[in-house]
Amino acid sequence: MTGVITASEPSWIAPFSGLSPRAFGKLVTVLRRAGADSVRKGRPWSLPLEDRILLVTAYWRTNLTMRQLTPPFGISKSAADRIIDHLGPMFALQPRKRFAKDAVLIVDGTLVPTQDHTIAERSKNYRYSTNHQVVIDADTRLVVVVGRPLAGNRNDCNAWEESGAKAAVGNTTTIADGGYPGTGLVIPHRRQCGQTELPGWKEEHNKSHKQVRARVEHVFARMKTWKILRDCRLKGDGVHHAMLGIARMHNLARGDS
Template sequence: MRQFTTVVQFSDDEFLRDVGITREQFLEVRARVASFLEEERTRRPMTTRGKQTSRLPLEDRLLLVFTYLRHYPTFQQLGQQFGISESYAHKLYERYRGYLVHLVRLPQRHALLAPGLTALLLDATEQPIERPIHRQRASYSGKKKRHTINAQLLVGVFSLQILAVVCGQGRTHDFTLFKQAHLPIAPQIEVSADSGYQGIEKVHSNSQIPIKKPKGRELTAEERTYNRALARVRIAIEHVNRRCKIFRIVKETYRGKHKHIGLTWHLIAGLVNLRYA
């Protein structure tokens, strides 16, 4: 049976590869959750009356959640690893995912108006999902030729911290998703995006996108130089995408309820910020 007392003895590199965050960061999250649960018991003592305490210690319950996020097994496999039933593994995951989303959260939307913020990177990535039962066409991506969700990240250029995540259905164009989000980006902040955001300067005038090759002629040397310089800046957000997809739950085909995808992406973004703070 998988236990934290065994995993904690791994080397620093093995622990990071197995859990997704460092040992110190895991213990920090554990302290936050323990403090939150204690506050809840003090604030609402009647809600836990008569409830049995889980036979898994808090460290193992959190390890269960991180194992699911990092490796994305089925709940049957997860239950077998921790010596509990499939249904109880699912119940623990749902409960503690809610705690973690609350405790490891992204900056509020007003962080995009912070005076010290001068430049942002914008990009979207698609994640495959199981074919929906209803409204399948809305989730079908013509680009990927399968059903997907579109996760759009807004990242600070210098800190590489994820400031906002917006999720939409696979059929939704990147630029359409950006417009629908109505993110409060200050006018003086420079936004760098890829060529999928043609027309973004009409929404946010201080934006940069690559220059597309005009029909019938080649790009000039100055235009190619500009595109290369922009690509050197924008490559950082691809590294942030890679950091997120270390957690297999946002890389592999999503098997959960589609209404929870946004919640999952926000949790992973918060954990990535914690890992690379």
């Protein structure tokens, strides 16, 4: 079979990866340095590295089934499965280990509908989902930490610690919404028992807090343009690999804008 979609033609890159050709080239360079194109035993890859990377990003970007996705690349379904299983984990965003003293982070949880019910539970969106704690830098809006996925019925307050996001952030100032009481995070002011309204200065603080915290919602909206995060068919660690890989591509796209 002969493929139609190829990374050697720049016009295919943006629609099927969500990255500009320049950012896509950076991703290829990073993955090649990580050993993605190293010689392996057995059957050689049916596509060059650039096309294999484009296949993975196209799968995450479009959420097409393998039977729909593979003919334009000119490979079989089994070959595509092997490529995604091999390369997908290599896309993973590495959590930042150090933060500036004056850094401000924002955390929130997002639900990813997931068809593997062994790792998902019914959640407030009435679908079997996984809860992902995502931390961004409030200034650059880059993703800095993605916690391990938990069942979608875990509330954010518990998922913050259980996912490993809390340990990754350490003592860095982090703001969150009202769903994180008792966590030590900076959350909006709440009315005390018997209070009918908050003092004016607290209302102003909450307004400012909401405007800044909205940045993480904007990041979620951009990440979910990779449609696999709207209905993930991957099993086991597949949803985690996709989330980490898409976080890395979001950062590349943002840095290139």
